Amino acid sequence: MSAITAQAVADMLARVRQARPRVHCLMNSVVQKFTADGITVIGGLPSMTGSLEEVESFVGRADALTVNLGTLDAERREAIRLGVAVARAQGKPWIVDPVHCDYSPSRLAFARELIALQPTVVRGNRAEMALIGETPGILRIVTGPVDLLQLGKTSVEIGNGHPFMAQVTGTGCLSGGVIAAFLAVEPDALAAASAALTVTGVAAERAAPHARGPGTFSAAFLDALAAVGDTDILSLARIRHDHPEHD
Numbered sequence: 001m002s003a004i005t006a007q008a009v010a011d012m013l014a015r016v017r018q019a020r021p022r023v024h025c026l027m028n029s030v031v032q033k034f035t036a037d038g039i040t041v042i043g044g045l046p047s048m049t050g051s052l053e054e055v056e057s058f059v060g061r062a063d064a065l066t067v068n069l070g071t072l073d074a075e076r077r078e079a080i081r082l083g084v085a086v087a088r089a090q091g092k093p094w095i096v097d098p099v100h101c102d103y104s105p106s107r108l109a110f111a112r113e114l115i116a117l118q119p120t121v122v123r124g125n126r127a128e129m130a131l132i133g134e135t136p137g138i139l140r141i142v143t144g145p146v147d148l149l150q151l152g153k154t155s156v157e158i159g160n161g162h163p164f165m166a167q168v169t170g171t172g173c174l175s176g177g178v179i180a181a182f183l184a185v186e187p188d189a190l191a192a193a194s195a196a197l198t199v200t201g202v203a204a205e206r207a208a209p210h211a212r213g214p215g216t217f218s219a220a221f222l223d224a225l226a227a228v229g230d231t232d233i234l235s236l237a238r239i240r241h242d243h244p245e246h247d
């Protein structure tokens with residue numbers, strides 16, 4: 001990967017807005033609306049069904065798939081297996097968010113079953129990713145105050161974001177949907193995910209001064225994701241490459 005610059009992030013966002021990628025989300029039941037809104041305002045077209053009769057068709061028509069384990073039951077596991085099989089057969093990018101795998105051994109086992117199928121990306125918070133461990137050949141993302149992205153020996157840190165993000169349920173899940181939208185237009189997964197997290201972090205920084213607390217931040221964040229542009233990205237992006245060959 002060549003260095004991911006602020007200009008490259010802005011250009012990639014423009015490509016997302018122009019291409020309007022379809023992102024199918026096998027999303028938990030808690031943050032379906034917030035995640036769909038996040039994908040929409042960034043320029044993508046979300047779809048959310050988890051119905052066993054429909055998942056194969058929807059993933060077949062999508063440009064990328066996001067798989068989120070936040071609320072799991074037997075039917076949802078089956079829908080995820082079906083959706084992942086289509087994404088793999090058609091070579092579509094897909095991302096796994098192993099939400100709360102640190103709470104439940106059976107969820108952790110399911111996350112590991114999916115990771116063995118080589119998703120493009122695995123993203124979680126620090127507690128979740130500590131249990132997931134290394135993911136050889138798969139882009140590994142640990143979000144938090146600073147987001148760490150690792151693929152092989154290459155790593156990138158994104159310093160953008162705002163503490164309000166940790167006070168709104170679903171910002172991590174939404175970031176998975178936005179990453180999927182960027183994966184749909186950019187085959188370099190590390191560049192795509194770095195750009196997606198820079199855009200969400202910059203939007204959060206633009207939103208925070210307009211918020212009175214987490215509730216108004218949530219709305220201001222969606223407004224800012226819709227409005228974020230080149231000037232914001234070029235002035236606020238904080239992207240660090242940890243390997244000299246990528247500086």
Ligand SMILES: Nc1ncnc2c1ncn2[C@@H]1O[C@H](COP(=O)(O)OP(=O)(O)O)[C@@H](O)[C@H]1O
Binds near residue numbers: 161175
């Ligand atoms: N203290 C913080 N400061 C800035 N950004 C944060 C902070 N905490 C979380 N974020 C951002 O919020 C989003 C969700 O991250 P995180 O809270 O780690 O995931 P999850 O919601 O899955 O627990 C990421 O985009 C991350 O960069």
Ligand SMILES: Cc1ncsc1CCOP(=O)(O)O
Binds near residue numbers: 071169
């Ligand atoms: C609270 C909760 N419970 C099941 S899914 C979910 C949402 C998790 O969202 P995020 O990890 O993005 O904050």
Ligand SMILES: [Mg+2]
Binds near residue numbers: 097125172173
């Ligand atoms: Mg999460």
